[in-house]
Amino acid sequence: MPPGPPRxxxxxxxxxxxxxxxxxxxxxxxxxxxxVDPAPNLVGRDLGxxxxxxxxxxxxxxxxxxxLGRRKADVAVHMAASRFGPALAHLKDLVQRRLSVxxxxxxxxxxxxxxxxxxxxLDRAAREAGxxxxxxxxxxxxxxxxxxxxxxxxxxxxxxxxxxxxxxxSKRRAALQAKTxxxxxxxxFRRRSREGTVGHVGLRDSLIFLMxxxxxxxxVGEETLRPIVAARRIRRGRTNIEKGHVAGVHQVVRAHDxxxxxxxxxxxxxxxxxxxxxxxxxxxxDPPIRSRFEGGISGDRATVGAVLSTIRFASDxxxxxxx
Amino acid sequence: MPPGPPRxxxxxxxxxxxxxxxxxxxxxxxxxxxxVDPAPNLVGRDLGxxxxxxxxxxxxxxxxxxxLGRRKADVAVHMAASRFGPALAHLKDLVQRRLSVxxxxxxxxxxxxxxxxxxxxLDRAAREAGxxxxxxxxxxxxxxxxxxxxxxxxxxxxxxxxxxxxxxxSKRRAALQAKTxxxxxxxxFRRRSREGTVGHVGLRDSLIFLMxxxxxxxxVGEETLRPIVAARRIRRGRTNIEKGHVAGVHQVVRAHDxxxxxxxxxxxxxxxxxxxxxxxxxxxxDPPIRSRFEGGISGDRATVGAVLSTIRFASDxxxxxxx
Numbered sequence: 001m002p003p004g005p006p007r008x009x010x011x012x013x014x015x016x017x018x019x020x021x022x023x024x025x026x027x028x029x030x031x032x033x034x035x036v037d038p039a040p041n042l043v044g045r046d047l048g049x050x051x052x053x054x055x056x057x058x059x060x061x062x063x064x065x066x067x068l069g070r071r072k073a074d075v076a077v078h079m080a081a082s083r084f085g086p087a088l089a090h091l092k093d094l095v096q097r098r099l100s101v102x103x104x105x106x107x108x109x110x111x112x113x114x115x116x117x118x119x120x121x122l123d124r125a126a127r128e129a130g131x132x133x134x135x136x137x138x139x140x141x142x143x144x145x146x147x148x149x150x151x152x153x154x155x156x157x158x159x160x161x162x163x164x165x166x167x168x169x170s171k172r173r174a175a176l177q178a179k180t181x182x183x184x185x186x187x188x189f190r191r192r193s194r195e196g197t198v199g200h201v202g203l204r205d206s207l208i209f210l211m212x213x214x215x216x217x218x219x220v221g222e223e224t225l226r227p228i229v230a231a232r233r234i235r236r237g238r239t240n241i242e243k244g245h246v247a248g249v250h251q252v253v254r255a256h257d258x259x260x261x262x263x264x265x266x267x268x269x270x271x272x273x274x275x276x277x278x279x280x281x282x283x284x285x286d287p288p289i290r291s292r293f294e295g296g297i298s299g300d301r302a303t304v305g306a307v308l309s310t311i312r313f314a315s316d317x318x319x320x321x322x323x
Numbered sequence: 324m325p326p327g328p329p330r331x332x333x334x335x336x337x338x339x340x341x342x343x344x345x346x347x348x349x350x351x352x353x354x355x356x357x358x359v360d361p362a363p364n365l366v367g368r369d370l371g372x373x374x375x376x377x378x379x380x381x382x383x384x385x386x387x388x389x390x391l392g393r394r395k396a397d398v399a400v401h402m403a404a405s406r407f408g409p410a411l412a413h414l415k416d417l418v419q420r421r422l423s424v425x426x427x428x429x430x431x432x433x434x435x436x437x438x439x440x441x442x443x444x445l446d447r448a449a450r451e452a453g454x455x456x457x458x459x460x461x462x463x464x465x466x467x468x469x470x471x472x473x474x475x476x477x478x479x480x481x482x483x484x485x486x487x488x489x490x491x492x493s494k495r496r497a498a499l500q501a502k503t504x505x506x507x508x509x510x511x512f513r514r515r516s517r518e519g520t521v522g523h524v525g526l527r528d529s530l531i532f533l534m535x536x537x538x539x540x541x542x543v544g545e546e547t548l549r550p551i552v553a554a555r556r557i558r559r560g561r562t563n564i565e566k567g568h569v570a571g572v573h574q575v576v577r578a579h580d581x582x583x584x585x586x587x588x589x590x591x592x593x594x595x596x597x598x599x600x601x602x603x604x605x606x607x608x609d610p611p612i613r614s615r616f617e618g619g620i621s622g623d624r625a626t627v628g629a630v631l632s633t634i635r636f637a638s639d640x641x642x643x644x645x646x
Contacts, residue, residue, distance in 0.1 A: 023479060142477055150473060153632045154465055154625040156346060287621035287628070291614055298610035302477040305610070309476045 002074070005031045006315050009073040009099070011090070012080030013037040013050065013061065015175055016104065019304045020077060022051045030311060033073045036062045037080075065097065075314050077307060078103035082201045084111055088118055091133060092125065100131040100317070102310045104303065106202030108135035109145060109209045112321070123321040132317035136310040138302045139165065140202040140209070144266055148281050149213040151289050158216055158285040160263045167270040167296055168277040169248055170236065176300075181227065181246040182239065182272045189227045189246045199225050199249045200268055207253050207266055218255035218263040226250045228271040239272065247271040325397070328354045329638050332396040332422070334413070335403030336360040336373065336384065338498050339427065342627045343400060345374045353634060356396045359385045360403075388420065398637050400630060401426040405524045407434055411441055414456060415448065423454040423640070425633045427626065429525030431458035432468055432532045435644070446644040455640035459633040461625045462488065463525040463532070467589055471604050472536040474612050481539055481608040483586050490593040490619055491600040492571055493559065499623075504550065504569040505562065505595045512550045512569045522548050522572045523591055530576050530589050541578035541586040549573045551594040562595065570594040 008030055010021045017037070024032045025047075035047055042050070048057025062068065065076075076099040081087040087105035094101045111119045126133050135141065144163045152158050169177045181189050181198045192198040204223045211218050228248040234241040241247055248271025255264040279293040331353055333344045340360070347355045348370075358370055365373070371380025385391065388399075399422040404410040410428035417424045434442045449456050458464060467486045475481050492500045504512050504521045515521040527546045534541050551571040557564040564570055571594025578587040602616040 138477060147473070150470070154461060154620070154628040156624055156628040156631060287624040289616065289620055289625075290618070291616055293612065293614055295613070297477070297612055301479055301610040302612075305477040305479040308479060 005029050006075050006311065007031045007033045007073045008075045008077060008311060009033050009065070009068070010035045010077045010079065011037070011065075012078065013039075013042055014079065015173055016300065016303055016307075017079040018051055019300070020079065020307050021047070022053050022056070023304060023308055024077075024311075025051065025053055025056045027308070030308075032056070032059070033071050034062050034068055035059065036065055036067075038063050065093070073099055075100045075102060075311055077101075077311060078105065079307075082106045084108065084115055084118075088115075088122065091122060095122065095125045095129050095131055095133070098129045098131055100314045101133045102307060102314055103133065103135055104137050104141075104307060105135065106137065106140050107205050109137075109140040109202065110205035111135070113208050113212055114205070119321060126321055127319045130319050132314055132319055133321045134310050134314055134317060135322075136306045138297065138299045138306055139200070140206040142302070142306060143279055143297060144203070145206040145209040148210055148283070151281060151291060152214060152283055152285065155283060155285040155287065155289065158214055158283060160216075160265075160284045161210065161214065162265045162267070162280075162282040164267045164278070164280045164282075165269070165296065166274055166277050166279075167299070168272070168274040169270050170239070170272050171277075172298070173300055174238075176270065177239070177272055180248040180270045180272075182248060183241045184246050186227060186229070186244070186246065193225055199251055200270065203251050203266055203268055204253045207255060207264060211255050211264060214264070216257065216263050218257050220255045221253060223251060223253040228269060228274070230272075234273055241272060247273065328352050329397045329634060330354045330356045330395060331398045331400060331634060332357045332359060332388070332391070333400045333402065334359045334388075335401065336362070336365055337402065338496055339623065339626055339630075340402040341374055342623070343402065343630050344370070345376050345379070346627060346631055347400075347634070348374065348376055348379045350631070353631075355379070355382070356394050357385050357391055358382065359388055359390075361386050388416070396422055398423045398425060398634055400424075400634060401428065402630075405429045407431065407438055407441075411438075411445065414445060418445065418448045418452050418454060418456070421452050421454055423637045424456045425630060425637055426456065426458055427460045427464075427630060428458065429460065429463050430528050432460075432463040432525065433528035434458070436531050436535055437528070442644060449644055450642045453642050455637055455642055456644045457633050457637055457640060458645075459629045461620065461622045461629055462523070463529040465625070465629060466602055466620060467526070467529040467591075468532040471533055471606070474604060474614060475537060475606055475608065478606060478608040478610065478612065481537055481606060483539075483588075483607045484533065484537065485588045485590070485603075485605040487590045487601070487603045487605075488592070488619065489597055489600050489602075490622070491595070491597040492593050493562070493595045494600075495621070496623055499593065500562070500595055503571040503593045503595075505571060506564045507569050509550060509552070509567070509569065516548055522574055523593065526574050526589055526591055527576045530578060530587060534578050534587065537587070539580065539586050541580050543578045544576060546574055546576040551592060551597070553595075557596055564595060570596060
């Protein structure tokens with residue numbers, strides 16, 4: 001990359017995309033070139049208004065990267081897809097434009113194992129273009145995959161890993177409450193569960209990544225997704241959850257060794273008003289390690305932090321696909 | 324490096340050196356070529372006896388690398404010096420022999436900041452020889468430097484960092500009790516404190532490393548070292564600590580910003596019978612992060628684990644000096 005602050009374009013202006021764009025505008029070592037989102041209610045909007053930050057005033061939300069014109073960028077921050085399929089199309093386009101990519105796509109963390117051929121082709125294209133593609137995030141991207149992998153790195157031997165993440169969604173943004181089904185009926189939950197439109201995306205991906213970094217063999221099973229039901233009616237502000245309706249989700253995925261022994265368990269609960277919120281990594285091994293984050297790590301802000309660190313890292317990253 | 328398991332020679336057969344050598348002997352993906360220690364009571368000893376591991380029987384402890392003869396090695400594990408001065412001489416020699424180095428030298432973690440010229444020369448020599456030099460360990464090397472740096476990587480903003488490590492040395496090896504002055508008088512403690520032969524080596528080095536990886540500026544102050552005094556007589560097995568004598572050490576080092584505000588504190592207590600042993604990293608920032616290791620991480624075993632991971636990593640590491 002040329003000297004000077006990396007020139008950054010952001011793609012996707014959802015809550016995380018807006019927060020990231022705002023931080024880039026405020027960072028002296030990064031330069032925002034443009035923000036892109038094709039949503040009709042966003043295209044053409046003044047970025048200063050949208051971000052509630054005067055320093056971005058005068059910039060308009062672009063509908064597409066083609067609208068960049070002669071403005072040059074070094075890094076694209078891709079925050080426009082959770083699933084690998086649509087992300088792959090975006091990433092191919094960005095690499096063709098010779099932009100390094102930092103992506104929050106949840107399924108990228110395990111892409112080298114789940115979509116070998118497509119990821120290998122993307123890696124080749126990125127190397128040829130001399131750009132890097134870096135997957136980042138908190139979950140996936142840190143708490144249930146990179147961090148346990150880093151902790152077990154100091155173990156002489158690992159027997160099993162258990163990661164628990166219990167999130168009280170009443171303390172997080174409304175989008176997370178909606179994503180975890182807060183307030184919907186059990187029938188609606190079943191329907192959305194079949195559609196794949198409720199719950200956290202990427203839990204199994206995190207475990208696939210982790211198992212590829214642990215010194216133990218294990219096959220990753222299927223993920224279970226169950227509703228957490230409100231034991232009583234909850235009314236708070238705009239929130240209204242009937243007794244017996246959904247307060248949130250409980251997702252579990254395990255890995256077993258050849259003898260059927262459980263070698264890794266991920267237990268994720270995200271529900272409105274959930275008690276005893278925390279994140280915890282428990283490694284049975286030599287030495288044993290137990291790391292507890294009381295109250296949990298705020299996924300939203302930490303994702304913004306992880307994206308910013310990764311943008312800064314992207315300038316020096318070797319070409320190709322990396323996590 | 325050539326294909327096949329990395330061929331490893333270990334240098335220094337103290338408690339950690341023996342444990343690491345034993346694990347290498349037992350690892351199918353590593354090959355022990357030789358173990359070196361010039362101590363008169365070790366030279367020529369049968370390694371099977373020394374390690375109490377039959378798989379090493381028939382190998383003799385060598386007095387010096389020159390005794391390797393025609394046996395070829397790829398990686399040297401340097402566990403023979405805590406201080407940078409003697410380590411530098413060893414590392415220069417290893418690089419000249421075209422060996423990649425994994426070193427547990429406590430002062431290496433901050434060497435690029437404390438001994439810039441010497442480290443730069445070592446880095447150049449390693450690049451020219453096509454070998455890597457990797458510093459590793461738990462403290463320094465992980466718990467108070469790399470891990471807090473990794474955690475703050477997901478923060479949008481960092482205000483301050485506090486790392487606490489409280490170790491009950493009655494549950495660790497005798498060498499750690501001796502190193503922390505368990506049982507000596509206060510007069511003896513003062514004398515050994517002046518000599519620099521009591522307490523943990525590398526606390527300030529960890530903080531120098533961390534401050535070079537945090538997004539906040541801060542000057543690292545001097546380290547304080549105080550005795551933790553036994554409130555009553557302790558007798559347990561071979562341990563005998565008189566009331567009023569030393570049970571262990573309390574070491575503190577801080578960093579301050581230009582206005583005098585404390586931006587980082589390391590608080591290390593290691594004492595015989597210390598209550599409430601734990602390791603904790605507290606980050607004030609956006610988001611705040613609090614990670615607690617109840618009972619603490621066993622430094623001895625985790626150091627062995629970190630060394631083994633680093634040996635495996637060394638095969639693919641780029642030439643030059645790295646942490």
